[in-house]
Amino acid sequence: MDPVLDIQRLSIRYAGAPAPAVRDVSFTLGRERLGIVGESGSGKSTVGRAIMRLLDTAEITADRMQFEEVDLLNAPERKMLDVRGKRMSMILQDPKFSLNPIQRCGHQIAEAYRTHVRCSKSEARARAIAMLEQVHIRDPERVYDLYPHEVSGGMGQRVMIAMMLLTDPDLVIADEPTSALDVTVRLQVLRILDGLVRDKGIGLIMISHDLNLVRAFCDRVLIMYAGRVVEALDARDLDNAQHPYSRGLLAAQPRIGGTREPLPVLARQDSWLEPLEAQA
Amino acid sequence: MSMTRDIPAPVPRRRMPQSLIAARNIVAFLTRSPTSLFGLVVLALLILVALFAPLIATHDPYAQNLQATLQPPSGTHFFGTDELGRDIFSRLVHGSRITLTIISLVTVVVGPLGLFFGTVAGYFGGKVDTVLMRITDIFLSFPSLILSLAFVAALGPSLNNAIIAIALTAWPPIARLARAETLTFRQADYIAAARLQGASSARIIWKSIVPMCLPSVTIRLTLNMATVILTAAGLGFLGLGAQPPLPEWGAMIATGRRYMIDSWWLVTFPGIAILCVSLAFNLLGDGLRDALDPKQMNKR
Amino acid sequence: MRLDRRRLNGIAEQGVSIFVTLFGLLILTFVIGRIMPVDPVRAIVGEDATREVYENVYRQLGLDKPMWQQFLLYMRDVVTLDFGTSIRTGQPVLQDIARVLPATIELATFAILIGAGLGTPLGVIAAVNKDRWPDQLIRVISLMGHSMPIFWTGMIALLVFYANLGWVGGSGRMSQFYIGLVPERTNFLLIDSALAGEWEVFRSAINHIILPAALLGYSSSAYITRMTRSFMLDQLGQEYVTTARVKGLSRRQTVWRHAFGNIRVQLVTIVALAYGALLEGAVLIETVFAWPGFGQYLTSNLLIGDMNAVMTCVLIVGVIFIGLNILSDILYRVFDPRTR
Ligand SMILES: Nc1ncnc2c1ncn2[C@@H]1O[C@H](COP(=O)(O)OP(=O)(O)OP(=O)(O)O)[C@@H](O)[C@H]1O
Numbered sequence: 065m066d067p068v069l070d071i072q073r074l075s076i077r078y079a080g081a082p083a084p085a086v087r088d089v090s091f092t093l094g095r096e097r098l099g100i101v102g103e104s105g106s107g108k109s110t111v112g113r114a115i116m117r118l119l120d121t122a123e124i125t126a127d128r129m130q131f132e133e134v135d136l137l138n139a140p141e142r143k144m145l146d147v148r149g150k151r152m153s154m155i156l157q158d159p160k161f162s163l164n165p166i167q168r169c170g171h172q173i174a175e176a177y178r179t180h181v182r183c184s185k186s187e188a189r190a191r192a193i194a195m196l197e198q199v200h201i202r203d204p205e206r207v208y209d210l211y212p213h214e215v216s217g218g219m220g221q222r223v224m225i226a227m228m229l230l231t232d233p234d235l236v237i238a239d240e241p242t243s244a245l246d247v248t249v250r251l252q253v254l255r256i257l258d259g260l261v262r263d264k265g266i267g268l269i270m271i272s273h274d275l276n277l278v279r280a281f282c283d284r285v286l287i288m289y290a291g292r293v294v295e296a297l298d299a300r301d302l303d304n305a306q307h308p309y310s311r312g313l314l315a316a317q318p319r320i321g322g323t324r325e326p327l328p329v330l331a332r333q334d335s336w337l338e339p340l341e342a343q344a
Numbered sequence: 345m346s347m348t349r350d351i352p353a354p355v356p357r358r359r360m361p362q363s364l365i366a367a368r369n370i371v372a373f374l375t376r377s378p379t380s381l382f383g384l385v386v387l388a389l390l391i392l393v394a395l396f397a398p399l400i401a402t403h404d405p406y407a408q409n410l411q412a413t414l415q416p417p418s419g420t421h422f423f424g425t426d427e428l429g430r431d432i433f434s435r436l437v438h439g440s441r442i443t444l445t446i447i448s449l450v451t452v453v454v455g456p457l458g459l460f461f462g463t464v465a466g467y468f469g470g471k472v473d474t475v476l477m478r479i480t481d482i483f484l485s486f487p488s489l490i491l492s493l494a495f496v497a498a499l500g501p502s503l504n505n506a507i508i509a510i511a512l513t514a515w516p517p518i519a520r521l522a523r524a525e526t527l528t529f530r531q532a533d534y535i536a537a538a539r540l541q542g543a544s545s546a547r548i549i550w551k552s553i554v555p556m557c558l559p560s561v562t563i564r565l566t567l568n569m570a571t572v573i574l575t576a577a578g579l580g581f582l583g584l585g586a587q588p589p590l591p592e593w594g595a596m597i598a599t600g601r602r603y604m605i606d607s608w609w610l611v612t613f614p615g616i617a618i619l620c621v622s623l624a625f626n627l628l629g630d631g632l633r634d635a636l637d638p639k640q641m642n643k644r
Numbered sequence: 645m646r647l648d649r650r651r652l653n654g655i656a657e658q659g660v661s662i663f664v665t666l667f668g669l670l671i672l673t674f675v676i677g678r679i680m681p682v683d684p685v686r687a688i689v690g691e692d693a694t695r696e697v698y699e700n701v702y703r704q705l706g707l708d709k710p711m712w713q714q715f716l717l718y719m720r721d722v723v724t725l726d727f728g729t730s731i732r733t734g735q736p737v738l739q740d741i742a743r744v745l746p747a748t749i750e751l752a753t754f755a756i757l758i759g760a761g762l763g764t765p766l767g768v769i770a771a772v773n774k775d776r777w778p779d780q781l782i783r784v785i786s787l788m789g790h791s792m793p794i795f796w797t798g799m800i801a802l803l804v805f806y807a808n809l810g811w812v813g814g815s816g817r818m819s820q821f822y823i824g825l826v827p828e829r830t831n832f833l834l835i836d837s838a839l840a841g842e843w844e845v846f847r848s849a850i851n852h853i854i855l856p857a858a859l860l861g862y863s864s865s866a867y868i869t870r871m872t873r874s875f876m877l878d879q880l881g882q883e884y885v886t887t888a889r890v891k892g893l894s895r896r897q898t899v900w901r902h903a904f905g906n907i908r909v910q911l912v913t914i915v916a917l918a919y920g921a922l923l924e925g926a927v928l929i930e931t932v933f934a935w936p937g938f939g940q941y942l943t944s945n946l947l948i949g950d951m952n953a954v955m956t957c958v959l960i961v962g963v964i965f966i967g968l969n970i971l972s973d974i975l976y977r978v979f980d981p982r983t984r
């Protein structure tokens with residue numbers, strides 16, 4: 065099967081920044097679920113946004129950056145308008161900020177559909193309501209007419225998921241989709257997302273801080289540190305990670321039934337910046 | 345105003361050298377932007393011209409010459425002559441002194457007044473704050489020109505009264521700013537420490553709070569100068585400010601108005617002078633705002 | 645709107661604050677009126693009145709009473725809308741003002757349409773192109789508008805567009821020939837002439853209003869542009885704008901459909917305040933364009949020291965300002981779903 069996404073040696077530098085925020089990142093993605101983990105500032109969101117081509121002013125270089133037949137490095141913006149929201153979309157972190165506060169939730173979902181499919185208003189509405197049902201919203205007709213400030217965080221994030229999956233994209237990037245949510249609804253929202261992604265055979269990139277979460281919901285994991293991918297491995301092999309940074313991350317995860325010792329703190333080393341092979 | 349929070353709060357004792365460094369940085373930043381540079385140059389020119397007016401002026405600004413009235417611009421009269429044969433260039437040059445006087449007097453009155461009300465309101469809070477801020481609200485509920493008009497009408501038209509009127513209407517925004525600043529410092533540890541040591545409120549305000557408010561208040565005053573100049577010129581134009589034969593720019597436009605159709609130079613040059621100076625203050629203020637915005641600083 | 649307790653408290657608080665401000669306004673005008681060097685009695689009775697007449701009027705005006713009683717009298721007059729008569733016109737001041745105010749409102753409304761119509765898109769364009777040349781250009785254009793002495797620009801514009809090019813009408817609200825042709829119903833010339841079907845007069849009125857309104861509009865657009873730009877920059881940095889782009893909306897759709905909608909409320913506030921500030925410009929521009937409006941009425945009375953008229957004008961400007969503030973507050977509540 066052809067990969068959905070093929071990225072080779074991607075580097076990104078923000079305008080005016082002295083050093084690149086992302087360096088030589090390579091990976092391919094099929095119709096699978098890929099987790100990207102790493103500490104804050106390691107460049108995870110930057111990679112996601114670069115794939116969506118949302119970084120207008122940043123300087124982006126790569127050997128290859130291919131989404132299906134679209135060359136993301138050179139595609140004109142007009143082409144990207146067709147791709148974005150239709151064939152690839154992105155779930156943002158916090159529904160409190162990522163939904164337009166003065167438009168009704170349903171309208172925002174329907175807009176995603178109407179941007180790419182010619183249809184009547186009522187058809188878009190019906191689609192949106194059906195999608196709200198799929199994300200387990202009990203009273204979709206009512207929620208359709210609510211403003212974002214009138215729905216709870218978990219509901220808001222499900223609205224976001226509905227909006228981004230409505231057009232049946234091939235690739236979805238979820239940038240910390242649950243970290244703004246209450247712990248009690250996190251799993252619920254993730255299960256809904258996971259169910260839809262599996263059913264529709266969508267390629268998913270899940271950005272997260274949380275190793276346990278990535279272990280449970282992803283097939284493969286990239287571990288990023290300071291703008292580089294330091295290790296890539298299957299989720300079930302996560303416990304056997306080789307790179308010292310990955311091992312440090314793992315050790316810093318709390319576990320139920322673990323020891324009561326204080327969690328170890330990362331002691332950074334410059335050598336971590338080298339990829340794994342070079343160190344060996 | 346967001347700029348109030350952008351100014352790093354220095355430790356009071358080390359203020360002087362730090363603020364000097366800051367000032368140097370700001371000037372360096374300003375000279376890098378062409379628009380702010382224009383502002384700086386015009387203001388420097390204004391000050392120089394005002395200082396050396398007698399040397400720069402080619403004629404006596406009050407000397408009438410009824411043989412040479414309404415002469416167009418020429419080699420002897422750069423900007424022409426007015427209806428009484430006075431040299432417009434020389435009048436403009438001497439008028440810069442009036443402009444500078446207005447600016448400095450307004451600053452001298454408005455700065456302390458605004459600082460006093462603002463810091464007192466912010467420091468004591470509660471009822472004092474409510475009452476003082478109500479008063480500023482009342483002043484702010486008039487457009488400043490209308491209020492100045494009313495004051496001048498009450499005091500009688502003259503340059504001094506115009507300055508008083510402008511000052512009376514210009515302090516409320518400064519007071520608001522100083523209050524906002526004070527509120528951010530009030531809880532600071534060294535203020536609490538001073539209070540514990542038994543320092544009087546007046547002393548704390550004077551020694552600790554006023555110096556902290558000074559930088560932002562100074563900047564705000566610079567920004568307000570454009571408005572002050574336009575208001576002063578407007579009052580002069582309406583005949584309520586400087587009285588003839590004083591070479592105040594607004595008043596010059598008012599007298600030139602009658603001869604405007606045939607002698608365009610009578611109104612054109614004073615107007616350009618007003619425009620340049622007020623534009624200079626606006627550009628400078630705009631640049632200062634950028635200079636003090638840390639987000640902008642990093643960008644460039 | 646739901647009327648819950650919190651909202652009621654808010655309204656009560658605002659009511660009190662409006663009341664206090666109005667009261668302060670009265671004190672201010674009262675004080676200004678008292679320190680005026682013009683002798684109000686002399687102004688009424690004339691220079692060569694007998695001592696007896698003088699004393700009589702002095703007492704009639706209540707000037708023999710203590711200050712606080714005078715202030716109460718003043719308050720009574722204001723509450724009963726009795727502002728006295730203008731010395732210059734011999735008419736009740738309120739009647740005078742009702743006659744001249746429509747001319748100013750017509751001018752200011754025309755001007756704010758131009759100012760908002762120009763300033764809003766310029767501000768949006770500047771924000772979208774932050775720090776690139778369109779932003780710099782717009783910054784200079786709007787600072788120019790902010791810096792020009794409007795009475796001077798008015799004169800120069802008259803010189804160029806009326807005297808030299810003949811594109812627009814000169815001073816006044818319409819050509820000399822048409823004065824008195826249209827029955828005065830609302831005192832809004834554009835409305836009156838349209839009602840009377842006098843399209844020639846209507847055209848002449850448009851021809852006359854366009855230049856002063858354009859200048860006033862330009863000067864107020866400076867403020868509107870600046871504020872629009874900064875509001876817009878705030879919004880463009882928000883996550884929901886990213887969401888809109890992720891959905892596949894173009895730059896323009898993102899800006900106008902999403903970000904712009906979110907600054908509408910703030911814009912309304914700004915435009916209402918700019919409208920108030922126009923009154924200030926109107927005082928000067930009306931003098932230049934011989935526009936028979938409120939500003940001219942105010943300045944001509946100022947110069948002869950007609951105290952009743954001046955103080956009433958100042959009071960009315962203050963009331964209009966407070967009114968605009970309340971209005972923008974109300975609009976804010978109506979337009980923003982979050983405050984509903
Ligand atoms: N708009 C921007 N302009 C300049 N630098 C930026 C910008 N956005 C991010 N950066 C820098 O790029 C680096 C990577 O940021 P990024 O947001 O991708 O990290 P992240 O891994 O997503 O972190 P987090 O887990 O906190 O979301 C950081 O050093 C950040 O400071």
Ligand SMILES: [Mg+2]
Nearest residue numbers: 108109110239
């Ligand atoms: Mg991130």
